Amino acid sequence: MGQPDSSLIEKERNPAKTPVLFQGRGITKTYQMGEVKVQALRAVDLDLYQEEFVVLLGPSGSGKSTLLNILGGLDTPSSGEVFFRHYNLTQGGDRVLTRFRREAIGFIFQFYNLIPSLTAQENVALVTDIASHPMKPAEALEMVGLGDRLDHFPSQLSGGEQQRVAIARAIAKRPEVMFCDEPTGALDLNTGKLVLEVLSKVNQELGTTLVIITHNAGIGAMADRVITMRDGQIYSIEQNARRANAEELTW
Ligand SMILES: Nc1ncnc2c1ncn2[C@@H]1O[C@H](COP(=O)(O)OP(=O)(O)OP(=O)(O)O)[C@@H](O)[C@H]1O
Numbered sequence: 001m002g003q004p005d006s007s008l009i010e011k012e013r014n015p016a017k018t019p020v021l022f023q024g025r026g027i028t029k030t031y032q033m034g035e036v037k038v039q040a041l042r043a044v045d046l047d048l049y050q051e052e053f054v055v056l057l058g059p060s061g062s063g064k065s066t067l068l069n070i071l072g073g074l075d076t077p078s079s080g081e082v083f084f085r086h087y088n089l090t091q092g093g094d095r096v097l098t099r100f101r102r103e104a105i106g107f108i109f110q111f112y113n114l115i116p117s118l119t120a121q122e123n124v125a126l127v128t129d130i131a132s133h134p135m136k137p138a139e140a141l142e143m144v145g146l147g148d149r150l151d152h153f154p155s156q157l158s159g160g161e162q163q164r165v166a167i168a169r170a171i172a173k174r175p176e177v178m179f180c181d182e183p184t185g186a187l188d189l190n191t192g193k194l195v196l197e198v199l200s201k202v203n204q205e206l207g208t209t210l211v212i213i214t215h216n217a218g219i220g221a222m223a224d225r226v227i228t229m230r231d232g233q234i235y236s237i238e239q240n241a242r243r244a245n246a247e248e249l250t251w
C-alpha cells in the first residue's frame with residue numbers, strides 16, 4: 001500500500017491557528033486473527049489542534065474507532081508514535097498513559113454506560129471524585145441542560161438525556177479533549193441534534209478539542225475540519241469556511 005499523502009497535514013491547517021495538541025506519526029494497527037491479518041490502520045499521520053472540532057467520517061471498517069482509541073490511549077499501535085503535547089504516549093509507559101486518560105481525555109460512546117442504580121448527579125460524581133480540578137456535578141449537568149434532573153435515575157431519563165448525562169460526566173473533569181464514537185448513533189434526529197448542540201457548546205465555551213466519529217456525513221457541516229478515512233488511511237481532509245448550527249443540519 002502507498003504511504004498517505006503527508007503534505008495533507010501541512011496544507012490543512014486549523015483555521016483558528018491554535019497549537020497542535022496531538023501528533024500521530026506512522027500509526028499502524030494490525031490484528032492477527034489466526035491465519036488472517038487485518039490491517040486496521042496503515043501508517044496514518046494526523047495532527048489535531050487545540051480547540052478544534054473535527055468530524056471523522058468513513059465506511060464501516062475503515063479504521064475510525066481504532067484510530068480514536070489509539071489517540072485516546074485505550075489501545076496501542078502496532079507501530080508509529082502518538083504525541084500529546086510533548087508527551088510521547090507510545091513510549092511513555094503506563095504511568096503517562098493512565099494520567100493522560102484520567103486527566104486529559106473524555107470519551108463518549110454510542111451507549112451511555114451510566115450506572116443504573118445511581119442518579120444523574122451521582123453518575124457524574126464518580127468521575128469528579130478522582131479528578132484534580134473538577135466541576136461540581138450540578139454545574140456539569142447544568143451545562144448540558146439537565147440542571148433540573150439531578151436526582152433522576154437513568155431509567156427516568158430518555159436516551160438523549162442519558163447521553164447528556166454521559167457528556168456531563170466526561171466534561172466534569174475538564175478534559176482538554178473529547179473523543180466521541182457515534183454519540184448520536186442510537187438517537188433519533190431531533191434528539192441527536194440536541195446532543196450535538198451540547199457537544200458543540202462544550203467545544204466553544206470550554207475550548208475542549210472535539211472529535212466526533214459518525215456515519216452521518218451531514219454532521220460534518222458543524223465541524224472546523226472533516227476528515228474522511230478509507231481502508232485504514234486518511235483519504236481526505238476538508239476545512240469548513242463556517243460552522244453550521246445543529247438546527248441547520250439535514251440528513
Ligand atoms: N479487536 C479486533 N480484532 C480484530 N480485528 C479488529 C479488531 N478491532 C477492529 N478490527 C478490524 O479493524 C478494521 C477497522 O475497524 P474499526 O472498528 O476501527 O472500523 P470503524 O471505521 O470504526 O468501523 P465502524 O464504522 O463499523 O465502527 C476492521 O476491519 C475491523 O474488523
Ligand SMILES: [Mg+2]
Pocket residue numbers: 064065066181
Ligand atoms: Mg467504529
